[in-house]
Amino acid sequence: xxxxxxxxxxxxxxxxxxxxxxxxxxxxxxxxxxxxxxxxxxxxxxxxxxxxxxxxxxxxxxxxxxxxxxxxxxxxxxxxxxxxxxxxxxxxxxxxxxxxxxxxxxxxxxxxxxxxxxxxxxxxxxxxxxxxxxxxxxxxxxxxxxxxxxxxxxxxxxx
Numbered sequence: 001x002x003x004x005x006x007x008x009x010x011x012x013x014x015x016x017x018x019x020x021x022x023x024x025x026x027x028x029x030x031x032x033x034x035x036x037x038x039x040x041x042x043x044x045x046x047x048x049x050x051x052x053x054x055x056x057x058x059x060x061x062x063x064x065x066x067x068x069x070x071x072x073x074x075x076x077x078x079x080x081x082x083x084x085x086x087x088x089x090x091x092x093x094x095x096x097x098x099x100x101x102x103x104x105x106x107x108x109x110x111x112x113x114x115x116x117x118x119x120x121x122x123x124x125x126x127x128x129x130x131x132x133x134x135x136x137x138x139x140x141x142x143x144x145x146x147x148x149x150x151x152x153x154x155x156x157x158x159x
Contacts, residue, residue, distance in 0.1 A: 006040075012062035020072045024051055024060045033060035037075040047075040092141045098150045103130065105146035109137050122154060130154070 009016045013024040019040045025048075027034040032053060036045035052061040061067075093106040102125045109118045116137035122130040131154035139145070139157055149157060 010063075010065075013060065015063040015068045017068065020068075020075065022063055022068050022071050024063060027051075035063075035071060037071050039075070039079070047071070047078050049074075094141055094143055094146045096143055096146050096150065098147060101125070103146075103150055105141065105149065107135065107139060107141040120149065120157065122150060133157075 006016065009021070015022045021038045021040070023036045023038065025034050025036055027050065033051040034048055035051040037047040038045050053059070054061045090109040090111065091107070093104055095102060095104045097103070104123045104127075106121045106123070107118060108121070109116055118135045118137040118139060119132060120135040120139065120141075121132045124130055133154060133156045135157045145157075149155070
């Protein structure tokens with residue numbers, strides 16, 4: 001492996017390859033076990049889920065290649081869904097008709113610890129940009145606010 005990546009670990013309670021590490025941990029909610037999946041470089045797990053007990057009903061079942069691959073796939077899916085949800089929260093669009101013209105209005109919010117920013121954009125039916133202005137990040141985009149913005153001549157909305 002290169003200097004940037006760790007050597008693989010294949011132990012009963014810790015398993016890592018390439019970018020992921022699975023770590024079997026004591027389940028704090030009951031007497032069982034859980035597995036936490038970490039993406040390299042992240043301090044918080046991408047996924048924590050229940051883990052199977054071993055044959056003695058006391059110790060956890062050892063990790064193996066098949067289980068690890070399934071856990072990686074599941075963790076990637078959790079991250080993908082989380083990213084999709086976050087994108088949907090930050091990007092809205094609505095289509096309206098003003099003066100017989102179909103217009104799609106898009107609101108894109110860029111989160112920032114120092115203060116979020118937002119842009120409002122209007123596109124015609126051919127996806128040609130009609131306007132692009134900054135907007136307050138708390139701007140509520142709906143059919144009424146979109147129509148009011150278009151009718152105003154695409155004036156910058158106020159907070």
